[in-house]
Amino acid sequence: MSALARPAAGTPQADAAWDRRRVFLANLRSVGGRAYPRVHGLFREPSWVLFEILLPFLTTSAFVFVYRALQAPPQYVGFVVLGGAMTAFWLNVIWMMAAQLYWEKDQGNLELYFASPVDMMSVLFGMAVGGLIMSSTRAAVVLAVGAVVYGVTFTVDQWGLLLLVFFLTLAALYGLGMMLSSLFVLWGREAWHLTQLLQEPVYFVSGLNFPVGRLGFLGALAVAIIPLAVGLDAMRQLAFAGALGPTGTPPPEIEALILVAMAVAFTWMARVMLRILERLAREKGRLSARWR
Amino acid sequence: MTARATAIPAAFDPGRAEGRGSADTARGFVTAALLGWRMEANWTDPLLFFIYSVAKPVASALILVFMLEVIAGPGARDLRSFVIVGSALWAFVMSGMAGLAWSVLDDRERYRMLKYVYVSPSDFLVLLVGRGVARIAIGAMGALIVLAVGVVFLGLRFDPGAVDWAMLGLVLLVGLAAIVALGVILAAVCMQTRQESWSYPEAVAGALFLLVGAVFPLAVLPLPAQAAGLALPLTWWLEGVRMALFPGGRSAIGGEGSLWTAWTGSAAPDGGAIVGTLLATSLMITLVAAAAFRVSERRAKDRGLIDRTTGS
Secondary structure: OOOOOOOOOOOHHHHHOOOHHHHHHHHHHHHHHHHHHHHHHHHHOOHHHHHHHHHHHHHHHHHHHHHHHOOOOHHHHHHHHHHHHHHHHHHHHHHHHHOHHHHHHHHOOHHHHHHOOOOHHHHHHHHHHHHHHHHHHHHHHHHHHHHHHOOOOOEOOOHHHHHHHHHHHHHHHHHHHHHHHHHHHHOOOHHHHHHHHOOHHHHHHOOOOOOHHHHOHHHHHHHHHOHHHHHHHHHHHHHEOOOOOOOOOOOHHHHHHHHHHHHHHHHHHHHHHHHHHHHHHHHHOOOOOOOO | OHHHHHHHHHHOOHHHHHOOOHHHHHHHHHHHHHHHHHHHHOOOOHHHHHHHHHHHHHHHHHHHHHHHHHHHHHHOHHHHHHHHHHHHHHHHHHHHHHHHHHHHHHHHHHOOOHHHHHHOOOOHHHHHHHHHHHHHHHHHHHHHHHHHHHHHHOOOOOOHHHOOHHHHHHHHHHHHHHHHHHHHHHHHHHHHOOHHHHHHHHHHHHHHHHHOOOOOOHHHOOHHHHHHHHOOHHHHHHHHHHHHHOOOOOOOOOOOOOHHHHHHOOOOOOHHHHHHHHHHHHHHHHHHHHHHHHHHHHHHHHHOOOOOOOOO
C-alpha cells in the first residue's frame, strides 16, 4: 500500500464525510475561485474600460445636460451623478448575478457547480465579490469624474451613516441578486427578457434621476421592496443634507433599517429558494436543459 | 485517372458552395430574419412578449418626463413633446444597434453556431443584418407605443394632417440604413471581444444619446461636443423625423448658443439641409461600417475568434 492509500476512507460515504474545517476551507476556496475570473478578466480585456466605464459615464452626462437645459438647481446634477454611480451595481446585480446561473446553464457549467462538493451559496458569494470589484471601479469613476467635471458639491453631515447606508445597499442589492439567480435556474429565454425589464422600469420607479418621493404611492412601494430605491434615497438625503427640503420619504436612519431587513431577508430567501428551485429543476430535468 | 479528374468537376455544383447570386442572398436574408424573429418572440405568449417589449422604452420616456415635471412643472409642454419624441425614437436606435451585435454574441457564445453560419454559402454580413431585423421591428413597435402613450396620456399634440409624409418616409429609410451601419460596426467590435460585450451596444447608444440632441438641444453642450453631434447621422435623422411629424416644433440643432446658428446664421436647419446632411453622413458611416466589418472579419479568422467562447 502506498502513502496515498487512506485506510479510514474505505467507502465513498466515508470519503464524502468532511469535517467542518475542510468544508469551510473548500467553500472559502470556491468563493475565491468564482471571484477570480471576474477580477482577472478586468486585466485581460482592456476594452471594458471604454465600454464599461467611459461610455456609461457619457450616458450619465446626458441626464446631467437634461437638467442643465432645464436650468435645474445644482443638487439635481448631483442626483444624476449619484444615480449613475449606483446603476453600475444594479446592472452588475441583474446581469452578472441574477442572470448568471442561466448563462452558466447555457454554457454547461451549472451541472458542474451542483455536482461539486461546495455550497452553491459560496459560488454565488464568489460571483458577488468579483462583481462588486468590477462595479466599484465603474461607480468610483462616475462619481469622481462626475463630481469634478460637473462641479457637484456634496454636503455630508453624517459620514458614518452615509458609509453604512452604502454598504447596506450593496448587501441588500447582492442579496437580491442571489435570490433572483436561483429563480433564473428554472427559467429559459425569459430570463434574458426579464433582465431587460429590470433596467429602465426599475430606474423609473426607483427615482434614479429625481426624488423618488415625487412618484407618490409607486415611490413608497419601491422604497419598501427595491434596495436601489431605498438606498439611493437615503444616500441622497445624506449626501445633500438640507438641500432637498421635505422628500416625502422616511429619514435615512429608518431607510438604513429597511436596508438591513432587506439584506437579511433576501439572503435568507436566496438560500431557501436555491434549495427549493434546485430540487424542482432536478425533478423537471432543467438543470442541464440549454437554450430553452 | 484523367477521366475521374474530369468527372468530379462535372458533378460538382459550385452554386452550393458559392451561392447563386441575388436570389440566394435574398433567401438567406429572409431565413435569418425569420429565425431572428422566432428567437425573439416564440419564448412566450404574444401579450407577455408585447409587455416586455414596450416596458423598457415607455419607462425610459417616463424617467425624462418626470425629470421635466420635477423641475419645470406641467408648463413645459413644448419641451415635453421634444423629450417624448426623442425618447421614442431612441428606443428604435438602441434596438437597431444592439440587434446585430447580439446576433454575433448569441451565435458564438450561447448557441455556438457562428462557425457553421460563417462557413455556409450565404454572405455572413447579410445573415447578420437579417438576424438584426427582428430587433429593429421590436424597436419600431416600442417607438410607436411610446408615441401613442405620449399622445394619449402625456399631452403630446399630434395632427396626422400636418405630417410631411414624404419627408418622414425618406428620413426613416435613410436613418434606418445609418442605424444598421452603426450596428454593423458594433458587430465588428463584438467579434473581437468576449462574452461581456452584451452591454457594449447599450453603452455606445448611451454615449451617442449625449451627442445627438435626442432629449435636449445641442446648444447646451460644449462646442466640440456639438461639432461631434453634427457629424453624426442620428442627429439629422432625429431632427428630420421631428420636423416631419411635428412641423414647427423645437429644433435640437439650431437656436441660441448653438454651433449651427453661429456657423450659418439661421435659427434652425431647413428640410433640404436636414435631408442632404443625413444622406451625406449616412453614406459616410455606411462606408466606415463596411470597412470595419471586413477588417474585423479578417482578424477574427486569423486569430480563431469565430468559434471562441468565453466566460466570467
